Amino acid sequence: xxxxxxxxxxxxxxxxxILLASEILSEAAMLAGFDVKKSEIHGMxxxxxxVVSHVRxxxxxxxxxxxxxxxxxxxxxxxxxxxxSLPLLKPGxxxxxxDLQISPPSVLMGQETYPAGLANRIKGxxxxxxxxxxxxxxxxxxxVKAANTVLxxxxxxxxxxxxxxxxxxxxxxxxxxxxxxxxxxxxxxxEL
Amino acid sequence: MKEILSGNEAIARGAYEAGCLVACAYPGxxxxxxxxxxxxxxxxxxxxAPNEKVALEVAIGASFGGGRALCTMKHVGVNxxxxxxxxxxYTGVRGGLVLVxxxxxxxxxxxxxxxxxxxxxxxxxxxxxxxxxxxxREFTRLAFELSEQYDTPVMLRSSTRISHGKSVVELGxxxxxxxxxxxxxxxAKLVMLPGNARVRHPLVEQSLVDLSKAAATLSxxxxxxxxxxxxxxxxxxxxxxxxxxxxQASTLKLGLxxxxxxxxxxxxxAQVETLYVIEELDPFIEEQVKAMGIAVIxxxxxxxxxELTPGRLRTAxxxxxxxxxxxxxxxxxxxNMCPGCPHxxxxxxxxxxxxxxxxxxxxxxxxxxxxxxxxxxCVCMGASIGMATGVAKVVSGEEKKKVVAVIxxxxxxxxxxxxxxxxxxxxxxxxxxxLDNSITAMTGRQxxxxxxxxxxxxxxxxxxxPLLCKALGVKHIRIVNPLDLEETKRVIAEEMERSETSVVxxxxxxxxxxxxxxxxxxxxxxxxxxxxxxxRACLKIGCPAIEWRPAGDGSKKGKAFIDPLLCTGCDVCRQxxxxxxxxxxx
Numbered sequence: 001x002x003x004x005x006x007x008x009x010x011x012x013x014x015x016x017x018i019l020l021a022s023e024i025l026s027e028a029a030m031l032a033g034f035d036v037k038k039s040e041i042h043g044m045x046x047x048x049x050x051v052v053s054h055v056r057x058x059x060x061x062x063x064x065x066x067x068x069x070x071x072x073x074x075x076x077x078x079x080x081x082x083x084x085s086l087p088l089l090k091p092g093x094x095x096x097x098x099d100l101q102i103s104p105p106s107v108l109m110g111q112e113t114y115p116a117g118l119a120n121r122i123k124g125x126x127x128x129x130x131x132x133x134x135x136x137x138x139x140x141x142x143x144v145k146a147a148n149t150v151l152x153x154x155x156x157x158x159x160x161x162x163x164x165x166x167x168x169x170x171x172x173x174x175x176x177x178x179x180x181x182x183x184x185x186x187x188x189x190x191e192l
Numbered sequence: 193m194k195e196i197l198s199g200n201e202a203i204a205r206g207a208y209e210a211g212c213l214v215a216c217a218y219p220g221x222x223x224x225x226x227x228x229x230x231x232x233x234x235x236x237x238x239x240x241a242p243n244e245k246v247a248l249e250v251a252i253g254a255s256f257g258g259g260r261a262l263c264t265m266k267h268v269g270v271n272x273x274x275x276x277x278x279x280x281x282y283t284g285v286r287g288g289l290v291l292v293x294x295x296x297x298x299x300x301x302x303x304x305x306x307x308x309x310x311x312x313x314x315x316x317x318x319x320x321x322x323x324x325x326x327x328x329r330e331f332t333r334l335a336f337e338l339s340e341q342y343d344t345p346v347m348l349r350s351s352t353r354i355s356h357g358k359s360v361v362e363l364g365x366x367x368x369x370x371x372x373x374x375x376x377x378x379x380a381k382l383v384m385l386p387g388n389a390r391v392r393h394p395l396v397e398q399s400l401v402d403l404s405k406a407a408a409t410l411s412x413x414x415x416x417x418x419x420x421x422x423x424x425x426x427x428x429x430x431x432x433x434x435x436x437x438x439x440q441a442s443t444l445k446l447g448l449x450x451x452x453x454x455x456x457x458x459x460x461x462a463q464v465e466t467l468y469v470i471e472e473l474d475p476f477i478e479e480q481v482k483a484m485g486i487a488v489i490x491x492x493x494x495x496x497x498x499e500l501t502p503g504r505l506r507t508a509x510x511x512x513x514x515x516x517x518x519x520x521x522x523x524x525x526x527x528n529m530c531p532g533c534p535h536x537x538x539x540x541x542x543x544x545x546x547x548x549x550x551x552x553x554x555x556x557x558x559x560x561x562x563x564x565x566x567x568x569x570c571v572c573m574g575a576s577i578g579m580a581t582g583v584a585k586v587v588s589g590e591e592k593k594k595v596v597a598v599i600x601x602x603x604x605x606x607x608x609x610x611x612x613x614x615x616x617x618x619x620x621x622x623x624x625x626x627l628d629n630s631i632t633a634m635t636g637r638q639x640x641x642x643x644x645x646x647x648x649x650x651x652x653x654x655x656x657x658p659l660l661c662k663a664l665g666v667k668h669i670r671i672v673n674p675l676d677l678e679e680t681k682r683v684i685a686e687e688m689e690r691s692e693t694s695v696v697x698x699x700x701x702x703x704x705x706x707x708x709x710x711x712x713x714x715x716x717x718x719x720x721x722x723x724x725x726x727x728r729a730c731l732k733i734g735c736p737a738i739e740w741r742p743a744g745d746g747s748k749k750g751k752a753f754i755d756p757l758l759c760t761g762c763d764v765c766r767q768x769x770x771x772x773x774x775x776x777x778x
Contacts, residue, residue, distance in 0.1 A: 013525065023358075026196050030360055036196060037324070039357040041300045048736060049527040063436040064324070064357035064429075067502035069514030080522055087516040103739060104525040109563065109731045110740030110750060112523040125517050 005058035006159060007066040011085045012077025013102050014048050020173065021075075021148045022053040025155075028169035029057035032161045039064035050081055052088075075155050077148065078102050083118045086125065094128040096154050098147065100135070130154060132192065138185050143178070146185035153189020163190070197361045199354040202325040203292060204229030206332025207262045210288070211367045212236055214254035216247040218606065219635035220266030221301040222355040223294035227264060228638075231647060235366065236262075240638055240647045243573070243606040244269035248276050248291065255289040255345075256382060258373035260336050264292040267308050268572065272607065274311070277345070279384050281317045282392040284343035287373065288336035294350040297472045297499035301352075303553070303570065305497070307473035312347050312450035316396050318403055319347040319450040320412065321428040325359040331447060333364070334412065342399045349449065351472070353429045353499065404451035408459075412447030415460050423464025425457065425477055425488075430470045430500055437505045452480050461486045468493075470508075472500050529558050531737035532713075532760030534700035535627055537674040538598070539564040540733050540764075541681035542625075545688065547596040550583060552576040552608070554600040555634045555702075556627050563734045567598065574599070574607025580622035581615050593688050595622040602632035602640040605655065609664070615693045616665040623687045624695045627674075628657055629702040630710060637704055645707070661695045668694035675700055677767045703760055714761025715778035717754050723773035724751045730765040730774065738765060 006029075010022045022038055029036045040053040054066045071089040076082025076097035089095070099119070106112040123129045132154055134147030141150065149170070156166055167183060174182045197205060203226050207215060215230040215238045217223065230238045241247035244265040251263035265273060270293045277291070293308035312319035320335050322328045328350070335346040380388055407413055419440040426434050427446040434443060444460040446452070461467050461481075469478040469490040478490030493508040494500065506513055529536055539559035542549055543566040551557055551567035552575060560567035569579060580597035587595070599608045604626050612624060632638040639645045644654035658669050668690060672683045680698075687694040701711045719730075730738055730752050737758035742750040754765070754774070766774040 014527070023196075026358060030194065030196050035360060037357060037359045038196070039353055041352065041356065048525070048530075050525045061359070062432040063502050064353060064359065064432065065501060067436065067506075067514075069503070069516040081525070083519060084522055086519050089517065091515055091517070104523045105528050105734060105736065106523045108736060108739045109734065110728070110742065113742075115520075115522055 005056055005061060006073075007071045008055045008073045008075060008155070009066055009071045009085055009088050010053040010055065010075045010077070011081045012051055013081060014051050016051070016077045017148045018051050018053050018077055021152055022055050024152060024169045024173045025055050026057070027173055028161050028165045029055070031165040031168055034058055035061045037061040037064040050084065052085060073155060073158055075151065077151070079118050080104070080115060083115065083122060086122065089126070092128075093126060094158055095122055095126045096130045096132065096151060097122070098134040098151055099131045130192070132189070137188055141185035141188050142181045143185070146178070146182050149182045149185040150189040153186040154192050156186070156190050193363045194360055195363060196358050197325045197329070198225065198356060198358045199322065199325050199328045199350055200225035200356070201229045202328035202361050203264070203332050203348065203350070204232070205361070205363060206329040207290070207336075208233040208236060209329070209364045209366050210333045210336035211260050211370045212262050212336065213259035213287070213373065214251060215239075215262040215264070216241050216250040217264040218242070218244045218247050218269060219632055219638045220269050220294070221635055222296060222352040223264045223266045223269070223292060223350070224635045224638065225355070226292060227647060230262065238647050240640060242641055244273040245275060248273040248280075251289055251291070252276060252280055255285045255287045257287070258371060258376065259287040260370065261287060261289050262292070263289070264294070266302065267293055267295045267306050268302065268304065269293070270308055270311050272573070274315070277311070278315045280345050281315050281396055282384055282389055283382050285339055285345060286376070288339035289345045290332060290335045290339060290348055291345055292348045292350060294352070294355050295473070296352050298352070303572065305473060307476060308347070308349050309449055309476040310474065313476075316400060317344050317347060318342065318400070318448065319349055320447055321349045321449045322354060322447070323428050323431045323445070324354070325357065325361050327447065328354065329361050329363070331412070338403075342403055344396070344399055349428065351429055351499075400451045404454060407448050407451065407453035408456040410448060413453050413456055414445045414447070415456065416443045416445065417463060418442045420463060421465050422468065423460060423466065424468045424470055425460070425481065426470040427477070430472060433500055433502050433505050434470050436502050437511065438509065446477070449477065452477065454484060457481060457484065457486070470494060470500070470505065526561065527558060528561075528734065528736050529555060530703050531735055531758045532703040532762040534629055534674045534698060534702070535559060536564065536733050536735065537677050537680050537764050538625060538627060538684075538698060539566040540677060541684050542566040542596060542598070544681060545685055546594065547688065548583065548591070548594045550576040550579040550595070550597045552597075552599040552603045553634075554603055556598060556600055559598070561734070563732050573603055574611055577608050577611030577615060577624055580624065581611070581618065581620040584620050584622045592621050596684070596688060597622060597624045599624065599626055600633070601626060601628040601630065601642050601657065604657070605641050609660070612661065612666065612695070613664050620693050621691045622693065623684070623690070624693070625684065626657060626695060626697045628697055628699055631702045631705050633702045633704065637702065637706070657697055666693055666695045668692060670694070670696045671699055672696055673700060674698040675762050675764055677764060714763070715776045716756045716759045716761055717763070717766060717774055718756070718777050719752050719754055720773045720775065721751055723771050725771050725773070726751050727771070728752070729768045729770065732768065733764055735765060
């Protein structure tokens with residue numbers, strides 16, 4: 001049965017490192033003894049398009065994609081993509097979003113404008129909304145490139161995966177020389 | 193040992209464990225990563241072929257030589273490989289041969305959503321369909337065994353959600369003790385002339401009957417009885433959605449989707465009140481169940497188009513949908529050519545020249561999108577050239593000059609060469625532009641016969657594309673730097689004017705190539721704000737590194753800005769600025 005399943009959606013723009021973050025999350029869940037499935041679309045999305053990665057874990061997972069409207073946590077790497085994916089989330093779900101805006105082509109060309117006030121509107125819909133300045137915190141941890149890991153730390157607080165498995169997953173998935181800074185960035189996010 | 197693997201990684205693992213010696217493919221989403229993973233096993237000789245037909249022929253040769261062979265492709269690739277495939281089922285195999293076809297319901301990255309299961313039926317060979325990565329490993333291993341046991345190639349059908357989905361897989365060891373490959377002549381089996389083929393065909397039919405009977409006991413097919421009100425037959429990813437949405441329903445989970453286990457289907461149908469087939473795309477299983485005289489509900493509730501999702505399945509069964517937040521429509525984020533992409537200048541020129549562009553399959557297909565808007569057709573791999581010939585045959589003299597085919601290096605080598613041969617042979621006046629960016633870019637930067645490297649990263653002869661065109665008889669071959677807008681436009685215009693076949697080849701590499709000395713990033717460019725008049729000329733190339741910043745006073749005024757993190761220094765935008773407001777920062 002699927003009532004003990006955790007449904008996490010990681011969304012953003014192609015090239016932001018979403019796949020690596022979802023791999024670390026999946027690995028940690030597996031190490032913690034859960035069944036895990038994950039799904040995303042590659043291909044055209046590598047060219048700066050929207051990316052949605054689904055991660056589900058629990059006793060036994062069937063569908064690799066999160067059923068529409070059943071997402072527990074929306075983990076957004078970019079603000080507009082976060083807002084776009086809100087319909088995937090269940091009412092009362094959690095939103096953790098990187099405070100970052102990346103303009104799509106139509107906005108770059110001045111044909112459309114980037115929607116204003118998104119963070120406030122998300123907050124209006126979801127009480128458990130946390131906006132994180134990932135870049136800034138990652139720089140504090142020692143490397144601006146570890147922004148995703150800071151956010152992963154924030155998300156980890158809301159998941160039933162013990163810290164040791166997150167550390168093991170980071171050790172396995174992150175390039176060796178970046179492990180220490182990523183662990184630091186993760187713990188920084190975890191304490192937020 | 194347990195690992196989280198994608199379906200593609202698990203298929204590669206299964207092939208390794210099955211003792212596979214040769215893996216061959218042409219890249220195609222969502223199948224590409226299978227060969228990028230067989231590559232990790234040094235026991236397997238992995239290679240890119242110029243197209244799927246050659247890939248399958250290489251695998252057939254390896255099988256006839258006595259080795260186990262894997263061949264992988266996306267669904268439309270099977271169309272290219274269909275010629276050898278239909279006769280391969282007659283010859284059968286020596287070493288086991290497994291052909292993976294990865295379908296793309298919903299067309300996440302494809303031009304159609306054909307259903308590969310129809311190939312198994314019409315080419316008369318068995319097809320397995322895994323429903324997660326664990327089964328991808330297990331079924332691939334089993335497919336090699338069935339291939340040898342029933343003397344037939346076996347297809348394994350994947351789909352985007354299976355190939356690119358990940359799940360937990362228990363790994364096994366590689367089998368040992370397989371017979372060593374050795375030449376062995378057997379013309380009655382392997383030379384398919386009418387006399388021999390007439391003997392083989394009845395054996396093929398019998399083998400399918402035998403397998404259908406055996407299928408009732410194969411662990412691949414599994415009857416799971418729960419509530420008897422609803423019984424659902426499904427396979428692949430659809431099985432997972434059925435278990436997710438209708439956990440109480442009884443299920444007949446098929447791992448073998450061709451031939452179907454008729455006895456098992458009858459047994460299952462007799463034990464449930466209402467029988468359903470839940471399948472994506474075609475009513476492949478449904479029609480066969482109906483032909484058995486069994487009442488079943490399928491496509492009347494599940495669409496023929498697109499992929500299934502848990503939500504769509506809930507709708508099909510009239511189950512309540514969860515409440516979701518409604519969001520207004522926001523600016524879309526379609527894929528775009530990269531900053532510095534060498535294709536951009538060519539499409540800018542084609543747009544200005546008002547060419548009628550027969551397009552092809554690759555990153556450059558994005559040239560159809562605004563603001564470049566310079567592609568008029570896209571049908572299949574290699575189609576651009578033959579289609580240009582055809583268009584020019586029917587339109588008037590002045591319009592003939594507007595016809596330009598655009599094709600990438602990898603696609604040209606895939607199936608474009610024959611089109612160009614025809615163009616010269618039949619004296620077409622059309623112009624062909626070969627966008628040679630030295631890589632198969634769209635599928636994630638794979639090498640091809642013109643890049644100078646193999647999949648296993650060994651140096652290789654690089655096809656000389658201009659010389660190849662010359663050998664085909666093209667008299668007018670021009671090489672241009674696509675980052676020089678004026679030259680590109682002038683050369684294309686001159687060749688469009690010509691009444692003979694001509695080829696223009698661009699020679700700048702893809703900006704994503706990681707191999708050293710291929711692509712070099714130049715100094716970053718910047719807009720001098722005082723000099724920028726806000727004319728928007730630089731926005732006409734749709735470069736993601738250039739941003740329009742409105743003045744903020746409510747007027748339409750504003751200025752351009754270049755993102756230094758994205759700019760590659762390609763220089764194209766500078767050439768568009770009449771006010772010298774754009775320049776290199778060095």
